[in-house]
Amino acid sequence: xxxxxxxxxxxxxxxxxxxxxxxxxxxxxxxxxxxxxxxxxxxxxxxxxxxxxxxxxxxxxxxxxxxxxxxxxxxxxxxxxxxxxxxxxxxxxxxxxxxxxxxxxxxxxxxxxxxxxxxxxxxxxxxxxxxxxxxxxxxxxxxxxxxxxxxxxxxxxxxxxxxxxxxxxxxxxxxxxxxxxxxxxxxxxxxxxxxxxxxxxxxxxxxxxxxxxxxxxxxxxxxxxxxxxxxxxxxxxxxxxxxxxxxxxxxxxxxxxxxxxxxxxxxxxxxxxxxxxxxxxxxxxxxxx
DNA sequence: AGCCAGGCAAGTG
DNA sequence: CACTTGCATGGC
Numbered sequence: 001x002x003x004x005x006x007x008x009x010x011x012x013x014x015x016x017x018x019x020x021x022x023x024x025x026x027x028x029x030x031x032x033x034x035x036x037x038x039x040x041x042x043x044x045x046x047x048x049x050x051x052x053x054x055x056x057x058x059x060x061x062x063x064x065x066x067x068x069x070x071x072x073x074x075x076x077x078x079x080x081x082x083x084x085x086x087x088x089x090x091x092x093x094x095x096x097x098x099x100x101x102x103x104x105x106x107x108x109x110x111x112x113x114x115x116x117x118x119x120x121x122x123x124x125x126x127x128x129x130x131x132x133x134x135x136x137x138x139x140x141x142x143x144x145x146x147x148x149x150x151x152x153x154x155x156x157x158x159x160x161x162x163x164x165x166x167x168x169x170x171x172x173x174x175x176x177x178x179x180x181x182x183x184x185x186x187x188x189x190x191x192x193x194x195x196x197x198x199x200x201x202x203x204x205x206x207x208x209x210x211x212x213x214x215x216x217x218x219x220x221x222x223x224x225x226x227x228x229x230x231x232x233x234x235x236x237x238x239x240x241x242x243x244x245x246x247x248x249x250x251x252x253x254x255x256x257x258x259x260x261x262x263x264x265x266x267x268x269x270x271x272x273x274x275x276x277x278x279x280x281x282x283x284x285x286x287x288x289x
Numbered sequence: 290a291g292c293c294a295g296g297c298a299a300g301t302g
Numbered sequence: 303c304a305c306t307t308g309c310a311t312g313g314c
Contacts, residue, residue: 024295123295123296124296124297126294126295126296127294127295127296127297127309128293128294128295128296128297128309128310128311129294129295129310129311129312130293130294130295130312130313131294131295133294133311133312133313134295174310177310177311177312178310178311179309179310179311180297180298180308180309180310180311181297181309181310182310184297184298218297218298219296219297219298220296220297221296221297221298222296222297223295223296223297224295224296224297227295240295241295242295242296243293243294243295243296244295245295259304260304284295288295
């Protein structure tokens with residue numbers, strides 16, 4: 001195992017690892033104590049399986065500490081978007097009391113960057129359920145259908161490849177409690193496997209094109225498409241409007257409330273600008289906690 | 290017991 | 303296009 005540190009001084013605006021990983025953006029991380037959403041254990045080890053290897057990371061007062069089989073520093077900087085300058089991002093927002101309060105309470109909350117396919121499946125799973133259960137689904141999918149990896153006598157699992165999920169009978173997916181989401185996952189995995197629509201086809205497109213194209217996946221509508229655009233493809237102007245976000249808009253930004261999804265998201269985006277997804281992520285977490 | 294949870298697809302008018 | 307309904311399951 002290699003190990004290393006990322007000094008907090010190199011992360012503009014700071015990093016709050018626990019809040020970032022618990023805030024319902026990514027469902028691909030776990031904690032070594034198995035209690036991902038517990039409040040205690042600020043120095044707990046978190047891990048994810050990335051490119052076939054397990055990467056462990058924990059927060060110390062003045063640094064992030066990591067362990068992996070190869071040098072994971074660059075990987076972590078990408079996954080946790082440590083290059084985002086939070087001061088610059090917040091300076092770009094119009095003055096706002098609710099948003100200032102959210103940052104005051106959760107400084108160092110960052111938008112993450114998930115791998116495309118796991119993020120896509122995660123948010124297909126997100127329909128009509130809870131953050132904790134979405135996370136449970138991803139852990140189960142990896143355990144049941146991913147490849148095992150042994151690290152120091154403990155077995156971890158890769159997230160299943162598209163072809164692996166496409167090959168799973170729908171009934172087996174339903175056995176995990178996925179319910180009506182099971183056929184959506186299977187069909188979407190098949191579409192990626194066959195090359196009908198892949199990450200490469202949307203990677204370099206502008207946000208609006210990405211948002212439209214993602215919705216041709218089964219089980220992906222405007223909200224899930226915005227989550228994938230923001231949390232996997234790095235379109236920081238994407239604004240997922242879910243029940244929580246709609247509620248907080250009606251409470252704190254009634255002038256931005258509109259009838260349809262698209263008009264509401266556009267109004268929010270025009271108000272907060274090119275980093276509107278960051279504003280949404282802070283307000284969402286603040287509203288939910 | 291009934292309602293809600295990071296929505297979406299399919300069916301109408 | 304706008305609107306309604308069904309969808310699996312679990313927790314409170």
